[in-house]
C-alpha cells in the first residue's frame with residue numbers, strides 16, 4: 001500500500017494551488033519530493049531522467065554553453081545538471097511561482113535548495129514568455145535556452161502557456177540564442193505540430209525518451225533547434 005504524500009508547504013496563487021510534498025521512496029531508504037502546480041501533480045524526484053536529458057542533450061550539442069536560460073525551476077533537476085558542466089558560467093532561471101522561488105531559497109527540497117542558492121545561478125520570479133520575446137529581464141542572449149514550463153502545447157497545465165509555443169514566440173525565442181546555440185523544449189508526449197513549427201524556423205531534432213511510471217510506459221519528447 002502507498003503511504004500518502006505529506007505536504008511540506010503550500011500556497012494559493014492566481015493559477016491555483018502550488019505545493020511541495022514528500023513521501024517515502026519505494027525502497028524505504030529516503031524520501032521522494034513532489035511538486036504540485038496549478039493544483040495538479042507536476043513532477044517528483046523519483047525519476048528525473050528526462051529533466052536531466054533536457055540539459056545533457058543540449059549541452060552535448062553546444063561548443064561553448066557559457067550562458068544558459070532555464071524556463072521553469074520545478075524541483076531544480078534541469079538546472080543542477082546544467083551546473084555540473086564547468087563550461088557554464090551563469091544560469092538564469094525564470095520561474096512563474098514566486099512562492100517556489102522562496103521555497104528554493106529556504107532549501108525546502110534538496111536539489112531545489114542547491115540550485116537556488118548556487119553562486120552561478122540567478123533565479124527570477126516571473127513569466128518566461130515576455131523574457132523570450134525580449135520584453136522583460138533577464139535579457140540574454142544565451143547559448144542555451146531550455147524550456148520545461150508545461151507538458152507541451154497539446155496538454156497544457158497553464159492555458160496561458162499556449163502563447164509560448166506559437167511560431168512567432170518560438171522565432172522570438174530563437175533570436176535570443178547565440179549562433180550555434182540551442183533552443184530546447186521538453187514535452188510529456190510527442191508534439192508533431194511543434195516539431196513542424198520549429199523545423200520551419202531552423203534545423204530541429206526530435207528525441208524520444210521512454211520512461212516507466214507506476215507500471216506504465218510513457219514516451220516523453222525533447223525538441224532541439226539550432227540557432
Ligand SMILES: C[S@@+](CC[C@H](N)C(=O)[O-])C[C@H]1O[C@@H](n2cnc3c(N)ncnc32)[C@H](O)[C@@H]1O
Pocket residue numbers: 037042043051052071072073074075076077078079094095096097100126127128129148149150158161
Ligand atoms: C515540470 S516543472 C519544471 C521541472 C524542472 N525541469 C526540473 O528539473 O525540476 C515546470 C515549472 O515551470 C513553472 N512554470 C509554468 N509556467 C511558467 C511560465 N510561463 N514561466 C515560468 N515558469 C513557469 C512551474 O511553476 C514549474 O515550476
